[in-house]
Amino acid sequence: MVSIFTIKNHGPITVFKMGRSILGRTLYPVHSYLIGSLLVDTGARVAGRALAGALNDYCLDTIVNTHYHEDHTGNNWLFTTRPGIKILVHPGSLPYLADPRLIGMQLYRRITWGVPGPSLGTPIGRELKTESHTFQVIHTPGHTRDHICLYEPSKGWLFTGDLFCSEKVTHFTPEEDFAATMSSLAKVAALNVDTVFCSLRGIIPGGRRALERKMEYWDNLREQVLELRRRGFRPDQIRKELLGSEGTLNFVSRGHFSKQRLIDSILKTTSAENTL
Numbered sequence: 001m002v003s004i005f006t007i008k009n010h011g012p013i014t015v016f017k018m019g020r021s022i023l024g025r026t027l028y029p030v031h032s033y034l035i036g037s038l039l040v041d042t043g044a045r046v047a048g049r050a051l052a053g054a055l056n057d058y059c060l061d062t063i064v065n066t067h068y069h070e071d072h073t074g075n076n077w078l079f080t081t082r083p084g085i086k087i088l089v090h091p092g093s094l095p096y097l098a099d100p101r102l103i104g105m106q107l108y109r110r111i112t113w114g115v116p117g118p119s120l121g122t123p124i125g126r127e128l129k130t131e132s133h134t135f136q137v138i139h140t141p142g143h144t145r146d147h148i149c150l151y152e153p154s155k156g157w158l159f160t161g162d163l164f165c166s167e168k169v170t171h172f173t174p175e176e177d178f179a180a181t182m183s184s185l186a187k188v189a190a191l192n193v194d195t196v197f198c199s200l201r202g203i204i205p206g207g208r209r210a211l212e213r214k215m216e217y218w219d220n221l222r223e224q225v226l227e228l229r230r231r232g233f234r235p236d237q238i239r240k241e242l243l244g245s246e247g248t249l250n251f252v253s254r255g256h257f258s259k260q261r262l263i264d265s266i267l268k269t270t271s272a273e274n275t276l
Contacts (some may be wrong), residue, residue, distance in 0.1 A: 004029070006194040010203055012036070012132075016054065017046030017202065020112055020229035021072075027112050030071040033200050035059060035160060037061040040150060040159045041199060045074035045114030047220065052078045063087045065159025066272075070105060070113050072199065079119030079206035088124035090139065092146030097121045110254045115200050124148065142181025149188055150175050156194025158207055163188070165200045168212045170243050178218070179269040190233075205225035225266045239263040 004026055006017045013036065017053050021027035032051070033040040037059050043051060052075070061084055065073050068089070077099060079085045089097065096102050100116045128150065130133040137151040143162045150159040165186055172178070189211040196207035221242065228238045239246075243259040250258040 001051070003046045005047045005055055006052075013197070014058070015044060015202065016051060017050075018043045018051065020046050026202065028071070030113070030127050030199055031197070034058060034060070034196050036130050037135075038067060038128075038135075039063045040197070041066055041072040041161065042075035042078070044112075045116055047114075048075045048078055051075050058097075059083055061130075062130065064099070064128065064148075064150060064160065065089045065093060066119065066149065066199070067144045068103065069094040069144065069162070070103060070109060070116050072099070073100075074114055074116045074117065075096060076119035076121075080117075080119050087119060087121040089121040090148050091123045092144075094121050094123070095157045106253060106256050107191065107258070140184035140188065142179075143185045144175050147184070151188070151191055151193070153192065156192055156207070157197060158188060158195070159192065159197045160188070160200060161199050164196055164198045164204070164211065164214065168217050169214070170259050170262060171257050172265055173257050174261060176261070177269075178222075178262070178265040179204060182215065182218060185211055189215060201276045218221040222266050225263060229267065235263055235267060236260065238267075245264060 002021050004019055004021050008015050014034040016032040016034070018028050019117060032043040039060055041061070042063060063074070063076065063079060063085065065087065076087055080166045084160055097119045100118060104117060116169050124137050126137050128137055133152050133154050138151055140147050140149045140163050147161055147163060149161060149163060151157070189208060193207040193211065196204040196210055198204055211258055224242055233241065239260045246258055246260065
């Protein structure tokens with residue numbers, strides 16, 4: 001298993017891709033984005049040395065973490081002793097930055113991304129101004145409660161952290177919330193988004209339509225889940241009928257990241273709606 005780190009430019013944005021690779025296959029890469037002096041997410045600690053070296057060539061004064069997970073805050077600690085650099089986060093992220101043990105990382109996460117060192121953050125406001133851009137800060141819970149996106153309306157840029165990830169997401173962790181994620185997707189899909197800058201997938205042109213396609217896929221999946229539930233299918237039967245058997249991700253994560261958790265979150269949302 002080896003660490004990977006690549007750099008490319010997308011107009012004025014520098015894209016850092018990092019992670020670990022085994023037998024030539026990258027395991028869940030993560031992207032960080034540098035816009036002028038602003039860095040969106042610090043990525044995975046397994047590539048920390050490479051990121052720190054690359055950023056020596058740039059003037060960095062602000063870091064924004066889209067949420068507290070280890071593949072987004074993994075290298076915060078590298079910048080805690082550099083003068084003039086502030087780390088901005090949703091207030092809900094602060095305890096996890098100060099004490100990464102609160103993240104409660106499973107073994108597969110430690111191996112894939114590494115464990116962050118402690119860092120100190122400052123609550124972010126509703127707007128972030130840099131030397132060249134003004135970003136709207138949008139609270140987008142669902143993946144985590146503290147999740148935020150950055151939107152630059154004059155460019156149509158949307159930095160989505162882990163809100164997007166793929167048009168056809170089929171796996172969830174225990175903390176993910178289907179209803180909250182759908183609500184957050186609707187919020188950002190209503191914006192004039194030209195390009196999505198995704199933590200997992202990288203740069204996605206036609207960003208607004210990609211967000212809409214993700215919502216359409218999940219809307220359709222939700223309707224199928226509810227129909228099978230009305231027909232008396234058990235949750236595990238629904239998962240097998242619609243998404244198939246659990247695969248490698250479920251096995252490696254020991255059930256933490258699974259198709260069943262997505263189905264269960266959809267059913268939980270429906271049950272809550274029915275009790276209102």
